[in-house]
Amino acid sequence: MNLDNIRIVLVNTSHPGNIGGAARAMKNMGLRNLYLVAPHKFPHEEANWRAASAGDVLEQATVTATLPEAIADCQFVLGTSARERRIPWPLLDARGCAGEVAQRCANEQVAIVFGREDRGLTNEELQLCNLHLNIPTSADYSSLNLAMAVQIVCYEIRMVWAQGDLPVQADEQWDTPFATQENMERFYAHLEETLVALEFLDPAAPRQLMARLRRLYGRVRLDEMELNILRGILTETGKSLQRSRGDDA
Amino acid sequence: MNLDNIRIVLVNTSHPGNIGGAARAMKNMGLRNLYLVAPHKFPHEEANWRAASAGDVLEQATVTATLPEAIADCQFVLGTSARERRIPWPLLDARGCAGEVAQRCANEQVAIVFGREDRGLTNEELQLCNLHLNIPTSADYSSLNLAMAVQIVCYEIRMVWAQGDLPVQADEQWDTPFATQENMERFYAHLEETLVALEFLDPAAPRQLMARLRRLYGRVRLDEMELNILRGILTETGKSLQRSRGDDA
Numbered sequence: 001m002n003l004d005n006i007r008i009v010l011v012n013t014s015h016p017g018n019i020g021g022a023a024r025a026m027k028n029m030g031l032r033n034l035y036l037v038a039p040h041k042f043p044h045e046e047a048n049w050r051a052a053s054a055g056d057v058l059e060q061a062t063v064t065a066t067l068p069e070a071i072a073d074c075q076f077v078l079g080t081s082a083r084e085r086r087i088p089w090p091l092l093d094a095r096g097c098a099g100e101v102a103q104r105c106a107n108e109q110v111a112i113v114f115g116r117e118d119r120g121l122t123n124e125e126l127q128l129c130n131l132h133l134n135i136p137t138s139a140d141y142s143s144l145n146l147a148m149a150v151q152i153v154c155y156e157i158r159m160v161w162a163q164g165d166l167p168v169q170a171d172e173q174w175d176t177p178f179a180t181q182e183n184m185e186r187f188y189a190h191l192e193e194t195l196v197a198l199e200f201l202d203p204a205a206p207r208q209l210m211a212r213l214r215r216l217y218g219r220v221r222l223d224e225m226e227l228n229i230l231r232g233i234l235t236e237t238g239k240s241l242q243r244s245r246g247d248d249a
Numbered sequence: 250m251n252l253d254n255i256r257i258v259l260v261n262t263s264h265p266g267n268i269g270g271a272a273r274a275m276k277n278m279g280l281r282n283l284y285l286v287a288p289h290k291f292p293h294e295e296a297n298w299r300a301a302s303a304g305d306v307l308e309q310a311t312v313t314a315t316l317p318e319a320i321a322d323c324q325f326v327l328g329t330s331a332r333e334r335r336i337p338w339p340l341l342d343a344r345g346c347a348g349e350v351a352q353r354c355a356n357e358q359v360a361i362v363f364g365r366e367d368r369g370l371t372n373e374e375l376q377l378c379n380l381h382l383n384i385p386t387s388a389d390y391s392s393l394n395l396a397m398a399v400q401i402v403c404y405e406i407r408m409v410w411a412q413g414d415l416p417v418q419a420d421e422q423w424d425t426p427f428a429t430q431e432n433m434e435r436f437y438a439h440l441e442e443t444l445v446a447l448e449f450l451d452p453a454a455p456r457q458l459m460a461r462l463r464r465l466y467g468r469v470r471l472d473e474m475e476l477n478i479l480r481g482i483l484t485e486t487g488k489s490l491q492r493s494r495g496d497d498a
Contacts, residue, residue, distance in 0.1 A: 025397060030387035053390055090419035095408065131419060135404070136411045138279035141302055148274060148400045155384070155401050159344065162385045170339035170380060 001161055005105040007033035008150060009070045009113040011121060016041045018117065020050030020058065021147030027054035029154035030161065034061040035070040035111070050147075067113065067125055075108035076100075079121050079129035080149060082142070087123075089132045097133040098156035112153055117146050176223040187227055188214060194234045197241050250410055254354040256282035257399060258319045258362040260370060265290045267366065269299030269307065270396030276303035278403035279410065283310040284319040284360070299396075316362065316374055324357035325349075328370050328378035329398060331391070336372075338381045346382040347405035361402055366395050425472040436476055437463060443483045446490050 008026055013019050019042060023034055034057050036042055042063065051058050064070045071077050078097055081089070092100065097112075104110050113129065115121035126132060135144060135152055144152075171178075179187075192210055195201035201209055222230070257275055262268050268291060272283055283306050285291055291312065300307050313319045320326050327346055330338070341349065346361075353359050362378065364370035375381060384393060384401055393401075420427075428436070441459055444450035450458055471479070 027390045137277045141276045151397045
C-alpha cells in the first residue's frame with residue numbers, strides 16, 4: 001500500500017477554508033497529493049489558516065482547469081456521490097472504497113474526487129469514475145461539509161493502512177503485567193480471611209459475598225502492582241485487628 | 250442502540266468555528282446532544298455559520314462550568330487522548346470505542362469528551378473516563394482539528410448504527426437484473442458467430458480471443474439491458490454483413 005499513489009481531487013471548491021481543512025485532513029492521515037480543479041479562490045489566506053501545519057500540502061497542490069486533466073494518468077478513479085442516482089453505478093461506502101483503494105494503490109495511480117459544496121459532482125463527472133463512494137449520513141441532515149468528507153475518506157484509508165498496528169484490546173498497552181490466577185487465588189484467600197476476621201463475613205452464612213467479590217475483581221483484571229496494593233491493605237487491616245484484640249485481651 | 254443517549258462534550262473550546270463544525274458533524278451522523286464545558290466564545294456567529302443547518306444542535310446545547318457537571322448522570326464516559334500516557338488507561342481506537350458505545354447506549358447515558366484545541370484533556374480529566382479513545386494519525390502530523398475528531402467519532406458510531414443497512418457489494422443496488430448464465434452463453438455464441446462472419450475470428454486458428462472476451466464480460470457482470478444492447482449491436486452487424494454480401498453477389 002503506497003499512500004503517495006493516492007490523490008485527492010477537489011472540483012470547483014467555493015470556500016478556501018474547505019481547501020485548507022482538506023489539506024490538513026489529508027496530512028493528518030498520511031496523504032499529500034492534492035489536486036484542485038478550477039478552485040474559486042486559491043491561494044487564499046483562509047486556506048492557509050485552516051491548513052495549520054499542512055501548508056506544504058497546499059504549496060505542492062496541482063491546479064488544473066478540468067477534471068479530466070486532474071485524473072488523466074490515473075488507473076482507478078472514485079467519485080463521491082449521494083446515494084440515489086438515476087443510472088446506478090458501482091457504489092460502496094467509504095470503508096468499502098478504502099479497501100479497494102488499498103488494493104490498487106500499491107501499483108496504480110488512484111484519484112478520489114470530491115464535488116462542489118452545494119451540488120457535488122455532475123452526472124458527467126461521475127461517469128468518469130470507476131466506482132462511486134457514499135458516506136452514510138442521517139436522513140435528517142445528509143449534507144456533509146466538504147473537508148469533513150475528505151477527513152472521513154482519508155481516515156478510512158489510514159485505518160486500512162494501519163491494520164495490525166492498532167490495539168484491539170483496551171488494555172493491550174500496559175505498564176505492569178496482569179496478575180496470574182495463582183496470585184489471584186492467594187488474594188481471594190487473604191481477602192476472605194480478613195473479612196472473616198473483620199466479622200464482615202460469617203463463615204456459617206457466607207451468602208454470595210465472595211462470589212460477588214470474585215466477579216468484581218475478575219472483571220477488572222488486576223495487574224500485579226494493583227494486586228500488591230490490595231494485599232498490602234489486607235495485611236495492614238489484619239495487623240490492626242490483632243493489635244485491637246491484643247488491647248482487648 | 251439509542252443515539253439520543255450519547256452526548257458529545259467539548260471542554261474549553263477556544264474557536265467557536267470548531268463548536269459549529271462539531272454540531273454539524275453530529276447532526277450529519279444522527280447525534281444531537283452537545284455539552285460545552287466553559288467554552289471561550291459561545292454563542293458566536295462563527296459557530297452558527299459553521300453549523301449550517303445544525304443550528305438546532307447549538308441552540309439546545311448545554312453549557313456547564315466544569316466537566317464533572319457535564320457527565321454527572323452518565324454511566325459510561327470516554328475521553329479522547331493521544332496514544333502515549335504516563336499511566337496507561339484502557340484505550341481503544343475510534344472504531345473500537347464506537348462498538349463499546351453501541352453496546353452501552355441502549356440503556357445507559359454515554360459521554361464522549363473532547364479536549365482543548367491545543368492541549369487536549371488534562372490527566373485529571375482523563376482519569377474521570379472509563380475508556381480512552383485514540384484516532385490513528387500520521388506521525389508526521391498527528392494533531393487533528395477538533396471538529397474533525399468529532400466527525401470521525403460520530404461517523405464510526407453511525408457506521409455501527411447503520412450496520413446491515415449498507416451495501417457491501419458495489420453493484421448491490423441496481424436498476425436491472427443481472428444476466429443469467431444461459432443468456433450469457435447465447436450472447437457468446439452470437440458474438441463468436443458474428444466475429445467469424447466479420448472474419449475477425451478464424452475458426453481454424455481461434456487463439457485465445459473468445460477466452461479473453463469471456464473473461465472481459467464475465468468480470469463486468471452484464472445486466473439484462475446491457476446484454477440486450479450488445480446483442481442488438483451484433484444483430485445489426487450481422488444484417489449489415491448480409492446486405493454487403495447481397496450487394497457483392
